Amino acid sequence: MPKKAVARRAFDRALSKELEALIRDAKGRAAKIEEPSELWGLESWLTKRRREIDRRYDYRYSVLPLVFAHLLRDGRLTEDDLHGLGQGKLDLIRRASAL
Amino acid sequence: MPKKAVARRAFDRALSKELEALIRDAKGRAAKIEEPSELWGLESWLTKRRREIDRRYDYRYSVLPLVFAHLLRDGRLTEDDLHGLGQGKLDLIRRASAL
Numbered sequence: 649m650p651k652k653a654v655a656r657r658a659f660d661r662a663l664s665k666e667l668e669a670l671i672r673d674a675k676g677r678a679a680k681i682e683e684p685s686e687l688w689g690l691e692s693w694l695t696k697r698r699r700e701i702d703r704r705y706d707y708r709y710s711v712l713p714l715v716f717a718h719l720l721r722d723g724r725l726t727e728d729d730l731h732g733l734g735q736g737k738l739d740l741i742r743r744a745s746a747l
Numbered sequence: 748m749p750k751k752a753v754a755r756r757a758f759d760r761a762l763s764k765e766l767e768a769l770i771r772d773a774k775g776r777a778a779k780i781e782e783p784s785e786l787w788g789l790e791s792w793l794t795k796r797r798r799e800i801d802r803r804y805d806y807r808y809s810v811l812p813l814v815f816a817h818l819l820r821d822g823r824l825t826e827d828d829l830h831g832l833g834q835g836k837l838d839l840i841r842r843a844s845a846l
Contacts, residue, residue, distance in 0.1 A: 675778060679774060679777070688797060
């Protein structure tokens with residue numbers, strides 16, 4: 649598989665898992681709401697999560713190794729997911745993920 | 748009951764019913780979410796509803812008759828809820844609610 653396709657697939661997979669977990673979490677929070685303040689808490693939590701995800705899932709090639717390093721560190725990706733990238737890129741990602 | 752207490756009770760009752768209905772609605776929407784776009788749709792809907800409610804439930808005395816007129820028109824209050832306000836205020840509220 650071309651390196652770009654490996655990168656795209658790893659990125660899309662991590663994002664999609666992140667969003668699935670977020671939807672589950674949001675449903676759980678919504679189901680437990682009893683007071684208006686908790687409703688507005690859900691709203692501001694969603695806004696915060698959306699901004700975090702927008703910031704974190706940045707597909708520009710210049711920052712992609714750092715994006716992968718974060719996802720690897722946080723367990724959102726495994727090294728297997730990155731199998732097929734160039735060796736230099738992999739080393740960079742591994743080093744950055746250990747920082 | 749003093750007129751101010753009547754006004755306060757009617758206002759609080761309408762707001763509290765509005766928020767209860769909103770919570771039910773939000774829970775229903777959240778439970779049906781399957782796609783990330785629907786999650787962000789919930790977030791922006793909550794933001795919009797919060798702003799509408801902030802705007803509508805304005806307890807300044809200068810605007811309170813208009814606030815009650817809107818709530819009466821939309822069925823969030825009945826004339827019974829306003830029983831005990833001065834006759835002039837009631838007439839004003841009734842006239843404004845028919846506009």
